[in-house]
Amino acid sequence: MKKIVFFVLLLIVFAALALFFYQFFWVKHEKGALQVTASPQSKVYLGGEYLGTTPLCRCPRSDSVDMQNAQEMLPVGEYTVRLVPESGSFPEFQEKIRIEKSVLTVVDRKFAQGASSEGVVISLTNIRNERENELTIVSLPDKADVYLDQALKGQTPLKLTNLTPSDHTLTLQKAGYKEKSVRIRVTNGYKLSAKGYLGIDPSFIAEATTASSSATPTPSISVAKVRILQTGTGFLRVRDDNSLAGKEITRVTPGEEYTLLSEEEGWFEIELTDGKNGWISAQYAEKVE
Incomplete structure (x- = not known):
């Protein structure tokens, strides 16, 4: 029995060493x-x-x-x-x-x-x-x-x-x-x-602005935004990835609004005031027009 245990331990050591060298x-x-x-x-x-x-x-x-x-x-x-x-x-x-x-x-x-x-x-x-x-x-x-x-x-x-x-x-x-x-x-x-x-x-913005006074409706760019909701802590963490394992890069405050860049399941990617991008939990934010 001791020989079997020793052999198993030896295999584990060799496997660990092989992984280390790899x-x-x-x-x-x-x-x-x-x-x-x-x-x-x-x-x-x-x-x-x-x-x-x-x-x-x-x-x-x-x-x-x-x-x-x-x-x-x-x-x-x-x-x-x-x-x-x-x-x-x-x-x-x-x-x-x-x-x-x-x-x-x-x-x-x-x-x-x-x-x-x-x-x-x-x-x-x-x-x-x-x-x-x-x-x-x-x-x-x-x-x-x-x-x-x-x-x-x-x-x-x-x-x-x-x-x-x-x-x-x-x-x-x-x-x-x-x-x-x-x-x-x-x-x-x-x-x-x-x-x-x-x-x-x-040029698209200029055309839309020029035609805004006419009776014919002109398409315009609608930039999606999100508003930060109450969190219970007074702030919401902004992470560098769309997961709880993502590193916290800054914090935002309830009531603030940010440009929405993209969405993943349960997460919003937003543009921060310094131009950087970050991810927030969609549970504590809502889309606004």
């Missing part, structure tokens, strides 16, 4: 690429660490055949990327991304005043079936028309599967917002995720 000597050395562009030129921070200014590419060296040998690349893992414009009075931008092994994650941002800023985040992740592919598209705001190579595919959020593996043009359109187009490459064995930030079209 995590710290193998996974730690897996790397992926990151490309960041912004206008105007911006400082780039990843996980709180300063990487440099845009345009920035932590990519494989041109003379490197094996992507894993590129010292410029970044360790695999989840990060928060933060862009701080070097000119203009624009609020900084931040987004949670994941660096995947041997693939490129792309972040692009065009800063502008108010809700006119736009951008896109593109990432790749492996899927089990190497003969299939996926394309998921989300947008802020949602319900944008999705065109792939000029063919309407539906509205965001949208998931497409088994597309022709090649280069495609992805376009997002929504009334009152600037059209967003980006070139993507669909590859078998991967899911490509595209998140588009649509900027308000100034």
Whole structure:
């Protein structure tokens, strides 16, 4: 009996050691690429660490055949990327991304005043079936028309599967917002995720303002908002993710109103007064016109 117990304990020790060596000597050395562009030129921070200014590419060296040998690349893992414009009075931008092994994650941002800023985040992740592919598209705001190579595919959020593996043009359109187009490459064995930030079209606002005095009704942009409800504590926590495990980044007060960016089950993503985004529990907030 003692021999059996000793043997089981020995197996547990070996398994723990194997996991340790895998995590710290193998996974730690897996790397992926990151490309960041912004206008105007911006400082780039990843996980709180300063990487440099845009345009920035932590990519494989041109003379490197094996992507894993590129010292410029970044360790695999989840990060928060933060862009701080070097000119203009624009609020900084931040987004949670994941660096995947041997693939490129792309972040692009065009800063502008108010809700006119736009951008896109593109990432790749492996899927089990190497003969299939996926394309998921989300947008802020949602319900944008999705065109792939000029063919309407539906509205965001949208998931497409088994597309022709090649280069495609992805376009997002929504009334009152600037059209967003980006070139993507669909590859078998991967899911490509595209998140588009649509900027308000100034010409649309000007047209709506000019025509407001006429008898004919003119469409206008309705920005969704949420009002913070009473919580019993006098404040509501704002988190960096849509879960209770998300890190608290600030607090808001009952009665205050914020622009609603997106929704997940039980959560609202809001734009804070400093331009940052955060998540609040939908239980303590209500939509307002």
